[in-house]
Amino acid sequence: MPELPEVETVVRDLRPLLCGQCLAAVRTSRHQLRQPWKRAWVSAIVGKRVQAIRRRGKWIILDLESSSHLLVHLGMTGRFTVVESKIPKAAHTHVVFKLNEGGQELRFADIRRFGSVRYCATADELNLLLGGKLGPEPWEMDPSDWSQRLRSSRRCLKAILLDQSVIAGVGNIYADESLFVARLAPKQLGTRTTREQADRLLSAIVQVLDHAIEARGSSIRNYVGGNGERGEYQNEFLAYGRTGEPCQNCGRAIACIRLAGRATHYCPHCQRSRSQRSEVRSQRSEVRY
DNA sequence: ACAGGATCCTGGGGGC
DNA sequence: TGCCCCCAGGATCCTG
Numbered sequence: 001m002p003e004l005p006e007v008e009t010v011v012r013d014l015r016p017l018l019c020g021q022c023l024a025a026v027r028t029s030r031h032q033l034r035q036p037w038k039r040a041w042v043s044a045i046v047g048k049r050v051q052a053i054r055r056r057g058k059w060i061i062l063d064l065e066s067s068s069h070l071l072v073h074l075g076m077t078g079r080f081t082v083v084e085s086k087i088p089k090a091a092h093t094h095v096v097f098k099l100n101e102g103g104q105e106l107r108f109a110d111i112r113r114f115g116s117v118r119y120c121a122t123a124d125e126l127n128l129l130l131g132g133k134l135g136p137e138p139w140e141m142d143p144s145d146w147s148q149r150l151r152s153s154r155r156c157l158k159a160i161l162l163d164q165s166v167i168a169g170v171g172n173i174y175a176d177e178s179l180f181v182a183r184l185a186p187k188q189l190g191t192r193t194t195r196e197q198a199d200r201l202l203s204a205i206v207q208v209l210d211h212a213i214e215a216r217g218s219s220i221r222n223y224v225g226g227n228g229e230r231g232e233y234q235n236e237f238l239a240y241g242r243t244g245e246p247c248q249n250c251g252r253a254i255a256c257i258r259l260a261g262r263a264t265h266y267c268p269h270c271q272r273s274r275s276q277r278s279e280v281r282s283q284r285s286e287v288r289y
Numbered sequence: 290a291c292a293g294g295a296t297c298c299t300g301g302g303g304g305c
Numbered sequence: 306t307g308c309c310c311c312c313a314g315g316a317t318c319c320t321g
Contacts, residue, residue, distance in 0.1 A: 001314065034297080034316080058315075076314055077299080092299090112298040114315060133316095155292065164316080172314065220313090261294065262314065 002074040003058060004138075004169030004209055006217035006231060010080055011055045013226030017082040018050045018062070018099075018106065025098035033094055034075070035116035044068065044119060045097075057134045057168030061126065068119065069126045074223075075114030081228050082106050134168045138205050141167060147198035153190035157201070159260035160190050170205060173218060173240045176265045178205040180239035183249075185273040186257075186264045192273070211236070239265040 002010070026042045045064070052063040060080065062070035072080055085098070085105045095117045097106040108117050120126040153160050160166055161175035170178070179186050182204035184197055212218065217231035224230055238248055243256040247267040255268045
């Protein structure tokens with residue numbers, strides 16, 4: 001499931017392989033992706049050089065000559081890799097860009113077709129697609145702005161973390177991991193978040209993402225980096241996918257509930273909300289007196 | 290206005 | 306062994 005660390009890994013892998021290369025030909029499969037491929041894009045792309053490759057949230061942006069762009073999203077099962085042209089195409093390969101040097105191809109494969117590849121003729125078109133609907137990158141988030149964003153939402157923290165217009169790049173895995181590190185309840189409402197908790201959560205997000213990028217992201221099912229290598233962060237999960245296993249802080253079992261339509265893993269003891277803590281305190285005092 | 294749910298899609302795993 | 310059903314979840318659309 002490619003989230004920010006996986007997308008960042010793909011971009012870092014592809015950068016030395018793509019920058020300066022010319023896209024010499026484009027082939028597409030007959031299966032349409034989420035964003036239908038337009039035939040006119042082929043002639044617009046062919047012959048253009050890749051000037052840069054970068055990431056914004058979970059989106060991959062290839063900057064092409066004459067201020068045009070390729071915008072790629074890996075969805076759930078997308079793979080964006082450079083491979084030797086002679087290697088047979090994997091199943092579910094939907095778009096292939098032939099590179100002018102080295103006998104290689106840039107291939108986009110996606111089993112579930114939740115991903116997308118599209119062409120933007122101008123920077124304005126790209127900004128229109130991404131600009132309005134993506135919040136700041138976690139490293140660039142202003143802490144007081146972040147606190148404000150949390151406190152003005154009546155949604156639970158888990159739902160807010162998944163909202164790309166609030167903070168860009170966090171998905172289900174890193175939302176659970178960040179909330180665990182910050183020791184905050186996924187169910188806690190944004191409006192009930194203190195400034196101290198907001199600071200704690202933002203540091204946890206940055207810490208978890210930095211660590212995951214170092215490990216080349218998490219390979220759960222299909223994900224591989226731009227060079228085809230898997231990630232290793234799945235071996236370091238503290239909460240995600242560890243239902244029933246002991247919490248590394250307190251030893252109690254990690255629970256799994258459904259929040260914002262997503263499986264949510266957390267420690268019911270370490271990640272209690274303030275109201276839950278005071279409930280426990282009053283129960284204890286009842287027992288004592 | 291906002292929150293939550295349904296939808297798209299395929300492979301893998303569990304149950305029978 | 307084989308079949309059916311459910312689950313995984315990012316973005317977007319729909320509903321209350």
